Amino acid sequence: MAALPRIALIGMHLESNSFAPPTTEADFRRLCYLEGEAIVVEAAKAAPAMPLEVPGFVDELAHLSFAWEPVPILVTGAEPGGPVEHGFFEDCLRRIVDGLKAAGGIDAVYLTNHGAMTSTAEFDPDGVLYAAIRACIGQVPFVASVDLHANISNRMIDSVDAFVSYRTNPHVDQRERGAECARHVVELLRGGRSATALVRLPLTPASVTLLTATGPYADLMDEAEARMDADARLMNLSVVGGFVFSDTPKNGVAIVATSRESATHARAAALDLARRAWAGRERFVRTLTPISEAVALARAAATGERPPVIFADSGDNPGGGGRGNTTELLRALLAAGATGVLYGNFVDPALAADAHSRGVGARFDAEFNRTGSDRFGERFAVPARVLSVTDGRVVGQRGIYSGRSVELGPTAALDLGGIVVVVASERKQCADPVFFTMHGLDVAQATTVVVKSRGHFRAGFDLHFRPENVFEIDTGGLTAPVLERIEFRHLPRPAFPLDRSAAWDAA
Ligand SMILES: [Zn+2]
Incomplete structure (x- = not known):
């Protein structure tokens, strides 16, 4: 043989x-x-x-x-x-x-x-x-x-x-x-x-x-x-x-x-x-939604003037190397008193551990990025209540994680008053509603969902949000899509769309 x-x-x-x-x-x-x-x-x-x-x-x-x-x-x-x-x-x-x-x-x-x-x-x-x-x-x-x-x-x-x-x-x-x-x-x-x-x-x-x-x-x-x-x-x-x-x-x-x-x-x-x-x-060439416009959309969704919306925190996609810890959009929504918001996943192992040790129901000042600010992940504190904690082990249900075992490490859902933030320990993009439902949070009840993801969330949240209710927000971070703001050093230049006059000769 x-x-x-x-x-x-x-x-x-x-x-x-x-x-x-x-x-x-x-x-x-x-x-x-x-x-x-x-x-x-x-x-x-x-x-x-x-x-x-x-x-x-x-x-x-x-x-x-x-x-x-x-x-x-x-x-x-x-x-x-x-x-x-x-x-x-x-x-x-x-x-x-x-x-x-x-x-x-x-x-x-x-x-x-x-x-x-x-x-x-x-x-x-x-x-x-x-x-x-x-x-x-x-x-x-x-x-x-x-x-x-x-x-x-x-x-x-x-x-x-x-x-x-x-x-x-x-x-x-x-x-x-x-x-x-x-x-x-x-x-x-x-x-x-x-x-x-x-x-x-x-x-x-x-x-x-x-x-x-x-x-x-x-x-x-x-x-x-x-x-x-x-x-x-x-x-x-x-x-x-x-x-x-x-x-x-x-x-x-x-x-x-x-x-x-x-x-x-x-x-x-x-x-x-x-x-x-x-x-x-x-x-x-792509244009993004400014943060001020996102805040207005969230308000209109909360009052029922428009259908619920989902925002991609596009500058901070862990699926593109983002740290999952930028606060720009979260702080803007908090400052505007936004309600009906689910926000995930904020990557902050220290805050997740803190919530775990305090337990469900505890009220405390949630300190984001306490282990040290970096260029985009600023430290800030806000009163919070622990809604739920999990060990972060889950099997994906929809989109890119579907059928895959995923480990988020210890996670916690924190109620900041109008905004519920899921805090995770491992860096993953929020591309599956299971990251919310594992905490008993109902995506269908939210009027605004914010995900630290760039595009993959679309395949996870497609049942909840039609394409016209999906907005890519112009936030800063390691994956900010406004390329003109990035100091590239090794890309072949000229290259479109950074250099609008870039030429290519098929010969
Ligand atoms: Zn890819």
């Missing part, structure tokens, strides 16, 4: 905001750090605590009745944050390379990355990893997938046989993309051919313009799908929006094509879609 094909499973997920503090080994170990068999075990669980591409990949091979031998090496990931500490990245790289060498006789590799990782010493650690894997495995099939907020280097695309990025933002297609990669691996193992091409544009949009339900990015996604449907030679056509806050020389919207025919065909397909993206670049 012939030996089963041996497919290595590798993953390293980090979205790096270069303006945020470094991401440490502890940050990875706290969220997901799995080696060897533990990867396969976790992937088989009902609510895996790992990037869902991995169970998506594994399940699809089972669905295809494809007999294989997993070679699980390392799958790790941290919440979006600053650049990874380079020593830890090197440690992971060594484990992956050593793991591949020790396994020997690998027949294919599936790699899942976020794709916007930087390290404290390297702009393109993802590319370093891709190239190292290729150097180890020789000419066997190597398929990789990334988030659509990835920043793509030539080194990444030159290293792989097929490349796939998410197609949904909010991200709800991780399992599907993992499954797609499984099908590509099978095709390549059965002798299929492929070639890849990358075209990167001097276009570095803010994340608020990269939604896939409507808008310029959605239209590009639809176009890519239509082209894949129409051209059987295309194995994949990805439109990678990028993550501007990584601030690297490889930033820029990237079109990546994988062709079953030739490199020429891949290049032509990528170029053609890139031309379309560039022609529509003006649509990537």
Whole structure:
């Protein structure tokens, strides 16, 4: 009997905001750090605590009745944050390379990355990893997938046989993309051919313009799908929006094509879609709602003059490296005497612990950011009552956390009088109503909901808020979408929309 094909499973997920503090080994170990068999075990669980591409990949091979031998090496990931500490990245790289060498006789590799990782010493650690894997495995099939907020280097695309990025933002297609990669691996193992091409544009949009339900990015996604449907030679056509806050020389919207025919065909397909993206670049300019207007909207919602509203505290999205501790919008709503407001999640472990020790019903002066103000997270105190406390363990119910085990650490709901704030210990974006309902808070009863999230909350709160009642508020912080206010140092310039006169020559 012939030996089963041996497919290595590798993953390293980090979205790096270069303006945020470094991401440490502890940050990875706290969220997901799995080696060897533990990867396969976790992937088989009902609510895996790992990037869902991995169970998506594994399940699809089972669905295809494809007999294989997993070679699980390392799958790790941290919440979006600053650049990874380079020593830890090197440690992971060594484990992956050593793991591949020790396994020997690998027949294919599936790699899942976020794709916007930087390290404290390297702009393109993802590319370093891709190239190292290729150097180890020789000419066997190597398929990789990334988030659509990835920043793509030539080194990444030159290293792989097929490349796939998410197609949904909010991200709800991780399992599907993992499954797609499984099908590509099978095709390549059965002798299929492929070639890849990358075209990167001097276009570095803010994340608020990269939604896939409507808008310029959605239209590009639809176009890519239509082209894949129409051209059987295309194995994949990805439109990678990028993550501007990584601030690297490889930033820029990237079109990546994988062709079953030739490199020429891949290049032509990528170029053609890139031309379309560039022609529509003006649509990537976005305006936000000023805080004063948000306060007026909250008041109108509270008095019933308009339907309830949901606000994205867009400058402080923990899902983009924000600390979850800015107070600008909260203080504005408090000062205006806003009522009917649910606000989540404010990340402040010291305040959560304080509330836990005082207990439900206790009244006290809640001191936010007591462990030290930073540039955006100012210290302030306000009278509060503890409504509820939890251990922060929950399974997501809707949107990006759906079916995933999530740990918020000790959490507390504090009633500030008219505004109820959920305080959490772990840094996560508030993208699922469960973060409120776990405290017995009813989202349907609130007239204003404020979330520290940028876009992913849309998939969680869609049942409560129609798109016209969603507002992105112009708040300061590490993820403030008004790019002109950010001191970028390494982005390729000129780049649109920062430089309105940026030019691109398809030749
Ligand atoms: Zn993303």
